[in-house]
Amino acid sequence: xxxxxxxxxxxxxxxxxxxxxxxxxxxxxxxxxxxxxxxxxxxxxxxxxxxxxxxxxxxxxxxxxxxxxxxxxxxxxxxxxxxxxxxxxxxxxxxxxxxxxxxxxxxxxxxxxxxxxxxxxxxxxxxxxxxxxxxxxxxxxxxxxxxxxxxxxxxxxxxxxxxxxxxxxxxxxxxxxxxxxxxxxxxxxxxxxxxxxxxxxxxxxxxxxxxxxxxxxxxxxxxxxxxxxxxxxxxxxxxxxxxxxxxxxxxxxxxxxxxxxxxxxxxxxxxxxxxxxxxxxxxxxxxxxxxxxxxxxxxxxxxxxxxxxxxxxxxxxxxxxxxxxxxxxxxxxxxxxxxxxxxxxxxxxxxxxxxxxxxxxxxxxxxxxxxxxxxxxxxxxxxxxxxxxxxxxxxxxxxxxxxxxxxxxxxxxxxxxxxx
Numbered sequence: 001x002x003x004x005x006x007x008x009x010x011x012x013x014x015x016x017x018x019x020x021x022x023x024x025x026x027x028x029x030x031x032x033x034x035x036x037x038x039x040x041x042x043x044x045x046x047x048x049x050x051x052x053x054x055x056x057x058x059x060x061x062x063x064x065x066x067x068x069x070x071x072x073x074x075x076x077x078x079x080x081x082x083x084x085x086x087x088x089x090x091x092x093x094x095x096x097x098x099x100x101x102x103x104x105x106x107x108x109x110x111x112x113x114x115x116x117x118x119x120x121x122x123x124x125x126x127x128x129x130x131x132x133x134x135x136x137x138x139x140x141x142x143x144x145x146x147x148x149x150x151x152x153x154x155x156x157x158x159x160x161x162x163x164x165x166x167x168x169x170x171x172x173x174x175x176x177x178x179x180x181x182x183x184x185x186x187x188x189x190x191x192x193x194x195x196x197x198x199x200x201x202x203x204x205x206x207x208x209x210x211x212x213x214x215x216x217x218x219x220x221x222x223x224x225x226x227x228x229x230x231x232x233x234x235x236x237x238x239x240x241x242x243x244x245x246x247x248x249x250x251x252x253x254x255x256x257x258x259x260x261x262x263x264x265x266x267x268x269x270x271x272x273x274x275x276x277x278x279x280x281x282x283x284x285x286x287x288x289x290x291x292x293x294x295x296x297x298x299x300x301x302x303x304x305x306x307x308x309x310x311x312x313x314x315x316x317x318x319x320x321x322x323x324x325x326x327x328x329x330x331x332x333x334x335x336x337x338x339x340x341x342x343x344x345x346x347x348x349x350x351x352x353x354x355x356x357x358x359x360x361x362x363x364x365x366x367x368x369x370x371x372x373x374x375x376x377x378x379x380x381x382x383x384x385x386x387x388x389x390x391x392x393x394x395x396x397x398x399x400x401x402x403x404x405x406x407x408x409x410x411x412x413x414x415x416x417x418x419x420x
Contacts, residue, residue, distance in 0.1 A: 016115070026079075027072040027087055030237075032206040035199045039066075040074050042190060047078045047140070047166055054186040055161075058169040058176045061192035062334040062347060063281040064234025067170040070192065071142050074168070078140060082166070085140040086111035091155075092147035092284075101154055105130060108155065112139050123154060131157040138164040146171040147288050149179040158183045172285050175332040194231025201226045203233060207240030215245060217253060221260045228267050230348050238277050239263075267352075273359070274352045282353040285333050297326040298335055302354030303372040304392055306346045310338055 001017070003010050043059075046052055059067045072087070079085035086108050094100035105126030109118040112133045120126040133139070134156075146152060146169050156167070160183065169176065169187075180187035195203065202212050204226045209215050214222040225243075229235040243263060245256050266273060274282075289295050297317060305313045310327065317323040327344070330336035337345045358370055371377045371393040378395065 026076045029072045029076065030069060032203055032237075033069070033073065034203050034206075034233075035195055036066075036070065036073050039070055039192065040077070043070070043074045043168070044077060046188070047074065048081065050164070054188050055163060055165065056167045056169060056180055056185055056187040058171055058173075058187055058189050059192055060171055060174050060176065060189055060334065062232070062350065063172065063285055064232045064278065064349075065192050065194060066233045067192055068144050069233070071144060071168050071170050075140065075142050082140040083138045084112050084114050087142040087144065088155075089144045091143055091151055092145045092288075095147070095151050095154075102126060104155065108141070109133065112137060112141075127154060127157045130155065131159060131161060134161050134163045134165050140166055140168075142168045142170070144170045146173065146176070147284075149173070149176070152176075152179060160184045172288075172334045173332060174334060195233060195236070196231065197223075197226070200229060200231050200236055203236040204229070204240040207237050208243050209245055215253075217257055218245065218260065221257065221264065224264055225260070225267075228264070228348060232347070232349055234281055235275075235278050235349055238275050242275070274349070274356045278349065279353055279356055282349060283357070285335055286353065286357070289329065289333065291326075293321045294326045294329050297321040297323060298330055299354050299358060299370065300392065301327075301330070301336065301344055302346060302351045303358070303370050304394060305344055306351060307343055310342045310344055313344060 001010070001014060043057060046054065046057055059070055061067055068089075075085065075087055088104055088108060091104065094104050097103075101123050102120065105120060105123065106118070109120070109126065109129055110116065112130070118129060120129060143152070143155060152169070174189065174191070177187045177189050201214070201222060204222055205212055205214050208222065209218070225239060226236065229239060243256075243260055245253075286295060286298060289298065300317060300321065301313065314323045314327070317326075327336065327338075331338065335346070335350060339345050355372070358368060361368075368376075369389050369391045371380065371390065373394070377393040380393075381395070
């Protein structure tokens with residue numbers, strides 16, 4: 001730094017510069033980062049490769065799978081290799097606020113310029129200046145929770161940029177690469193995988209027992225609960241914490257085991273009663289669907305058509321719900337997958353999220369548009385209580401013929417009917 005002007009001001013600049021250089025501004029990451037090193041290998045390698053011609057990597061996956069946590073982890077490990085760094089959290093949320101976009105641009109510019117405040121009067125000016133800085137400096141940027149392509153255009157612009165900067169995006173949009181292709185940016189999609197059985201049990205145990213293994217007497221229950229979560233870290237954390245067992249509570253162990261059994265019975269009842277924290281995270285993808293017919297299509301598939309042939313479902317639902325384009329949209333929003341045998345597949349938590357939405361629409365089963373519990377369907381049909389709004393139901397045909405109650409845990413033969 002070259003001394004100029006009053007000495008006190010010059011000393012203040014030196015202090016500010018050193019303060020910025022020493023302030024690592026690391027992101028706080030959760031405890032129990034099981035499996036994180038393995039999942040971070042590809043991104044770490046890309047960040048350290050100065051000859052890579054790919055500027056953007058998009059971490060994609062369903063809600064609660066750990067996209068933001070992974071981004072925080074690699075950000076902390078690699079930010080010192082760049083001239084400056086910026087982590088913008090919950091971008092989708094800020095874009096809905098009146099002055100949120102301008103605030104995000106100001107924060108991004110300030111962090112990119114090493115703490116120097118940059119005045120911007122409007123969003124268009126902010127986009128232009130961000131574009132300008134990207135071409136001047138080697139910056140690490142994380143754009144967390146991108147909901148729409150327009151958010152990227154506002155922050156990064158739509159011009160071709162020649163830069164050494166690296167940008168990490170977390171999103172539930174699997175087709176995000178097409179947007180970057182349209183502006184000639186190279187983007188690699190990193191689809192985050194769910195935890196395996198061993199990792200799931202470890203995460204659940206850390207939150208439920210404070211150790212990597214279940215306590216004596218809880219092993220089978222813990223394995224069953226971890227299986228319900230399907231490798232989703234958020235669900236494992238929330239459910240594990242809600243059923244916390246202290247190693248010192250040996251006298252109450254039996255009663256706590258019964259509480260675990262009761263919780264598992266609730267989760268496996270298909271009644272749509274998902275923990276509100278998990279529901280809130282998962283439902284963001286549902287709420288962001290651009291058309292009402294896509295939301296109806298998701299709910300239909302969640303309660304009636306999981307495991308069914310895609311062509312069969314399209315044949316039934318195309319006329320009313322535009323299933324061809326709708327299924328593609330649900331796949332791109334990480335709400336649905338298609339197996340190698342062309343079967344529609346959906347994570348158990350997403351199915352429960354759909355059931356919870358339907359339950360909350362009406363507490364009275366007789367007013368439900370969709371009835372997926374065979375007991376309810378049988379009762380409604382035999383008593384003539386079927387609502388005029390009914391659109392579909394699932395029924396055990398043996399009970400319709402015999403009029404006898406299926407024993408608990410008995411084999412179910414179910415058929416799904418679409419009502420005109």
